[in-house]
Amino acid sequence: MTPPPRQPARRRTTVPRREAVLAAVPVAVAALLGAAGPTATGTTGAPGAGDPYFPLSGNGGYHVSHYDLTLRYDTASRHLDGKAVLTARATQRLGRFDLDLEGLEVTGVTVDRTAARFRRNGQELVVTPRHTLGAGREFRVTVAYAGTPTPVTDPDGSADGWIPTDDGAFVAGEPQGAMTWFPANGHPGDKASYDITITVPEGRTAVANGVLRGRHTAHGRTTFRWHQAEPMAAYLATATVGRFRTESYTTADGIRVYNAVDAREAAAAAPVLKKLPSVLAWESGLFGPYPFRAAGSVVDHAPDVGYALETQTRPVYDSAPDLGTLVHENAHQWFGDSVSxxxxxxxxxxxxxxxxxxxxxxxxxxxxxxxxxxxxxxxxxxxxxxxxxxxxxxxxxxxxxxxxxxxxxxxxxxxxxxxxxxxxxxxxxxxxxxxxxxxxxxxxxxxxxxxxxxxxxxxxxxxxxxxxxxxxxxx
Known part of the structure; x- marks a missing residue:
């Protein structure tokens, strides 16, 4: 017998390449993070969530319920300006806590609109608010940052995070790349809703998760506003930018589909993307109702990336996917994205x-x-x-x-x-x-x-x- 012609996909197609909280959650987040993370000492949140494979991924002492990200990306200079507003709740008394952020320069941090002290320690942004936060208190952290984002290199040699392309960026964060473009509690144990606003040069499209709430163009730039209502792990967020042909429609089941395709991949992608509604209907029949209100695809021309990723509601593909890859990435919407x-x-x-x-x-x-x-x-x-x-x-x-x-x-x-x-x-x-x-x-x-x-x-x-x-x- 011969093995299947392609075995598996699809997060790392280097396996090898081409082989191959808005709802009540079943597990209390605070208990989950407390069980996973190191024991808290005093009022200092742990610098990691305690994952045995990625010990500095995520942070202890708080749970993020919402990210509001405002980004401005210049595709010529590859410069990113960002402001992140995180709404969080302390799971212990907090006099200091960490965020995951790699490489970018932080220009200011506030906690509840009051300036906070901060310092960098490797991939950790260490924040000391003016006053200790009581256990159970909701608070808001605002981080202003800028720079030229670069991907991290994962143990398998692949790039992960904000990956520059010839017309924008391919943004795929598994397992640790979210921190290359926004400050986060970056372990999948901590899920949140998202608003992502991205301003790019006119003629480029910026695609993120969830539902497109609006776009407008002025002074040579276009701003896209995306809203992801259902809880999402940070590694599943995207803000992919490029010259894309777009289409949107609503399926018979009421799912709002948005596809963005690089023109160089359009001919090969079209017959596969046409099957997306039937694939979602088939998977819903097997696995239960589709877990999100939005779906779609981002098909980029990024030949050096080498993989696709199940970014929530809208998988990103480095080239036109075949049907098996489409099935795989959308099955992840149940297994990996909704159930994390x-x-x-x-x-x-x-x-x-x-x-x-x-x-x-x-x-x-x-x-x-x-x-x-x-x-x-x-x-x-x-x-x-x-x-x-x-x-x-x-x-x-x-x-x-x-x-x-x-x-x-x-x-x-x-x-x-x-x-x-x-x-x-x-x-x-x-x-x-x-x-x-x-x-x-x-x-x-x-x-x-x-x-x-x-x-x-x-x-x-x-x-x-x-x-x-x-x-x-x-x-």
Whole structure:
């Protein structure tokens, strides 16, 4: 047997390249961050959320409920001026707290309109308000900043964050790139609503998340105002800028679609993007109602990027996607975006689920069955990289975007489907998406759900397929 022609996508297509709170959340945010983060000392918020793979990602001591970002980007000089207003609530007494921000120059910080002291410490912007904030207090932080944003380089060698292009910028922040263009509580454990206003030279389009609330042109510049109402992790925010052809429409289900396509990719992208409404309808039938009020695509011409990303409501693609990639990135709107990670260790809950959605789409649209795809992968020898490490604990670095997370994660779901039967399996997927909608989930919670719904002890199955390295069942 030969392996599938492309295995998986789609966050890092370097796997390898082309292979491959406005709603009540199920997990209280303060409890989530408190459990994940280091124990607070005195009135100092922790400089990280305590993630084992990205220890400085996110911050302790507060939860952000809303970001109001006002950006002005000059595509010729690549200079960005920004003002970020964060509405947050202290989860402990706070005399000092951190924000994640890399590279850009901060010119002023206020807390509740009063000037605050600040300093830089690597990727941390350390803020000391004039008065200690009491636990439970809502407060507003305003940060003025400017500079030439540059991406960070991830452990797998790919660029992440604000990535310059020949006509603007490709903005994709997984796992740590949000801090390259706005100050954030940058761990997926902290989700918020967003307003993003972007001013760019006339003739350019600036695309962010959610619904376009307005645009106007004056004095050679155009301003776009975007609103993302449902909670979103910082890494899923985008502000992609370029020369785009745009279209907007509303689907039969009332989803507001906005597509932006670079003219150089338009011919190849058109037949795939035409299928977006039917893909969303199909995924809604399997996974439950679409979790957001907006959808769409940003198809850029960014050949050096090497991946697409499931930016919330509007995935960004570095080139015209194929149908499998479109299915994958939009499946993430349920699995990864609406139901977010508690820890990067659980990345298989994003990538394994989206990869299995591709298998299911193929199976139900005249392609290979999920079983045939599984069998082709299982035929790989025991020394193949597919078996090198377990999907539910890949280890830090490049491994979190490696083949085991995507493909073996999907194989684990197929094994679950085989063990419990189709009826129960699809009920589990829908219950997972519904029960954790707009919130967070963990591998342990998914295992408990599967066992509860099926009435079976699945300990051995998940231990073998998620937590044990090596090829299950032999050579």
């Amino acid at each position: 990670l508690t820890s990067w260790q659980d990345i298989w809950l994003n990538e394994g689920f989206a990869t299995y959605a591709e298998w299911l789409y193929s199976e139900q649209h005249g392609g290979d069955s999920a079983q045939k795809t599984f069998d082709a992968l299982y035929a790989r020898p025991a020394d193949d990289g597919l078996w090198a490490y377990p999907p539910a604990d890949p280890g830090s670095g490049a491994r979190i975007f490696g083949t085991p997370v995507y493909a073996r994660g999907a194989m684990a779901l197929h094994e679950l489907r085989t063990a419990v039967g189709d009826r129960t399996f699809f009920r589990v997927l829908r219950a997972w998406a519904a029960g954790h909608r707009a919130g967070h989930g963990t591998t342990a919670q998914f295992v408990r759900l599967a066992e509860r719904r099926s009435g079976k002890d699945l300990t051995g199955l998940f231990r073998t397929w998620l937590r044990t390295k090596g090829k299950p069942g032999g050579a």
